Amino acid sequence: MAAAPEPIKKRRHARLAADIAQPVAALIIFVILWELICRAFHVPAYLVPAPSAIWTDTLKLAGPVAVHTLATTQTVLLGFLASLIVSLPLAVLITASPTIANTVYPLLVLTQSIPKVALAPILVVILGSNELPRVVVTFLVAFFPLVLSIAAGITAVPPELIELGRACRASKWRELWRIRLPYAVPFIFSGLKAAITLSVVGAVVGEFVNADRGLGYLIVTSTAFFQVPLAWGALVLLSLLGIILFQAVVIVEQVFFPWAIDSDKQTI
Amino acid sequence: MIVLDHVAKTFVTRGGEQVAAISDVSLEVRRNEFVCLVGASGCGKSTLLRLVAGLVAPTGGRVSIGGATVTEPRDDTGIVFQAPTLLPWASILDNVLFPLDMMRKLDASGRARARDLLALVGLSGFESKYPRELSGGMQQRAGICRALVHDPDILLMDEPFGALDALTREELTIELMRIWQERPKTILFVTHSIPEAVLLADRVVVMSARPGRVAEIIDVELPRPRDFDMEARSEFQDATRRTRELIFGGRSARAN
CATH class of the missing domain: 1.20.5 (Single alpha-helices involved in coiled-coils or other helix-helix interfaces)
Known part of the structure; x- marks a missing residue:
């Protein structure tokens, strides 16, 4: 035009x-x-600190706070990446056959019904006191909605397109790769938007239980020492982190899949 | 060219019930003939089309094209669906080329043919547009190009104009006749519209429902090239009246 x-x-x-x-x-x-x-x-600062107090107290410790922020960002991104890497093949498997779906779905629901906060200390025992249990908790919190939206996308393909593929005698693999997965892109992105937000939640849960760095860790330690404005500063940084990462996903979609934006509006 | 010999198709529902979509249909379609299938919903006309396309297998009888039994989709058939169902992520040109790509037959001559076809339906200059930038009628034109891109002898059309508004529908009807005149094909065309069927077809196959079977085959004697002015002619009137009688059993043909 x-x-x-x-x-x-x-x-x-x-x-x-x-x-x-x-x-x-x-x-x-x-x-x-x-x-x-x-x-x-x-209002006393240990109850609800004023924005100015949050600002000055957080700025005073700018160096360490930056380290904590980077640590959390790393956990969030690793967990998010893990959920994407696991969800994609998992969704493909679930949609491939009813038998697989019936086997895998109850297991997935089970992982979702376990409270992740309760699971975290057990994961630390199993996986050791390091980054891994935090990433696993992040992954467990984030991956489920992603699996569901990718599976929904793969099955939402108009039957005519599948017939067209069959009329061209395309293999199942080619049908998946050239028709079903591209068609699922808007669905995948609405899942990714949910997953990135949940990843931040998951990372903080992981840090509450076991960490020596990170914004979740900072909140636990600073409230223990009544440095409440610093805890609020960490809170603000966490929400900023969530917003920035969410927008990053939106921008990736706009740049690489501009055609998906219109249909995306219908899927949310 | 296309021969259906006592073809039957029974589906099994989820509940295990057997439903006969088509029973004992015999039909012969000559090379480059334009045949329309009309009938009430559920008379199995879409199933018949999919049987010829090789997308579903008959449960009785035999479907053959050029003497060879149809057991799977063939290269010499192209399909147009009711909805254009273009790929939203691909340009119009890539959409038209999609069947060639899926068949792993994409080459320079295919690209040239796709551009020719787009020109034929008046979509030159829209090659790099995306489907959402086109109107419904233009999308369906692209859908027709997509069905013709591998130069099939047989074109199967499943209510291709059913989702379009009445004016676009008339426009595309004329257009389809022009395309067919320029590039003769054997066309099997499913529709709900009796006037559309009579105007387009050499022969109208009227089907009755549950189970679907051929009620009668009507020869349309109108000369070609045809246009909508011919709706006033007695040949047209006779053919549509007869079709109506067969579908409605003569009861509602003169209800108004």
């Missing part, structure tokens, strides 16, 4: 600006209100 005429383009820019400006403005107002209420009512 031809490029959009100028006025429409301008209007689109204005709308984009509003889309960003409005939530940012709301956030700033929220922070200011928070600060004012803390000061006006003299």
